[in-house]
Amino acid sequence: MSTNPQNILLIVSDMWGFEHAMWLDNYILNLKDHFIIKRIDCNKIGKITASTENAIHQQFLDFGIDLVVEHILYYNQREVSILGFSIGGFIAWQAGHRGLSIKDFYAVSSTRLRLENYKPNTKSIHLYYGSDDSNIPNFDWHDMHSIKPNLIPNGNHLIYRKPEIAKKVCSDIISSCIV
Template identity: 45%
Template sequence: MKQRLLILSDLWGKENADWVSTYVENLSEDFEVVFYSSCELAGIPDFDITEHERHRLFIESGVEEAVENLLSLEKEEVVILAFSIGGTIGWKASLAGLKIASFYAVSATRLRYEKEKPLNKVTLYYGEGDAYKPDVSWFEKMKVDYHIIPKGTHELYRDKEFAKKLCLEIKSKR
């Protein structure tokens, strides 16, 4: 039986999410892949709403609602691959009791505000040019594995070559 791997979207949910297919295609042979729209988990519309408004809704109550919904949906141990706000949701779900074997997050910039680290294996990826990535002292304090990708931006996860490399890394660490 394949291990379950959850993909938690960025704040756009299913909107403009064609990039997710690279991850699904590359991981489906080795994992039972399940995609979750962070918007749907949080009860936030994923169309006809601005980026600023989405962000505000996630911060006000959406992240907490998404964590509660994820905890009710997932009862067994999972691997998480999360993007942007999905990384915050996955991190907080782990702290709230979601059983996570490994946690991979790309461009999860809101983690810079976190003071507590999940007990599971954590690997984080940020683009060098992402202005909101945590600083080096945060990484050292949290004692997490992290990678800063040269010339990468916040949306580095949308890059097909980056996606393929990350999938190979995830598969090699099962």
Template identity: 35%
Template sequence: MKQRLIILSDLCGSEKSDWLIYYTHILNQKYDLVYYDSCQLGNVDTSSNDQQIIHQQFVEGGIRKAISQLIELEQNPIKILAFSIGGLIAWRYGLLTGNIKSLICISSTRLRKEVYKPKGEIELYFGEKDAYRPPMEWFINQNVKFEVIPNKHHEIYTEREFAEEFSLKLCNIQSH
């Protein structure tokens, strides 16, 4: 039986995540994937294509709503792969429930404001050129496993090469 892997979207949600297939076509081999659109969880209106407007909705209550929804949907320990804002939602879900087996966050820059960390195995990935990634002291204080990928920006997770290499690694499959 395949292990469940919860995927939490970035702030663009499912409408603008064509890149997700770079992960799922590999991860499907090993995991039973469950996808949650962070915008739908947070009741965020995505009719505007302006990322700042969408981001503001998350900050003004969407994050809290998304966490509450996730708590209702997932009541047992889970493994999560989260992108950007999805990582913050998963992190706080873990703090409130203790239900994180493992949490992998990619480009979850708002984590830099978190003081406490959830229980469970945590891995964080950031592009070196992501202006909002946490400072080195934060990683040390949090005592988390992390990787800063050289010469990459916030959107690293949307790049096919990164996504496929990452997914192969997650599945313990050697790339060719």
């Protein structure tokens, strides 16, 4: 069994972007032989200029989310798989609502999904959360969408930065793309 290196994986950043995201290497190194990887830096593409967490979040709500969704839709005409982190997963979900063809959807700590009433049309959806993250969608939300969440014991919102979580998520992604 092998993977198809023609599969495109969009890796969509958290609100901080990729400039200082050394943790991203844990994902890239595990996935690069299995996908054509495209990185979507939400902070840069969203034209975020703020530097504090609350101000960055507000700029995403005011204009950044829409800018990144438009970018994703414009530059991705083929079916893609998604790996989104925090707000990046929410942004990719929005792109799916607006026409992005998504094969498999993976998101880690995308707590803003709790506000969504509809899910994008995909083959599969895999959501990972730290069990100690106070903003994760509740079980009723997951039941409504027929999604079984992957809860990481004793994990907070930034679980995606931990190498052992990257290994688990990458293993799940690779397993789903075996042809």
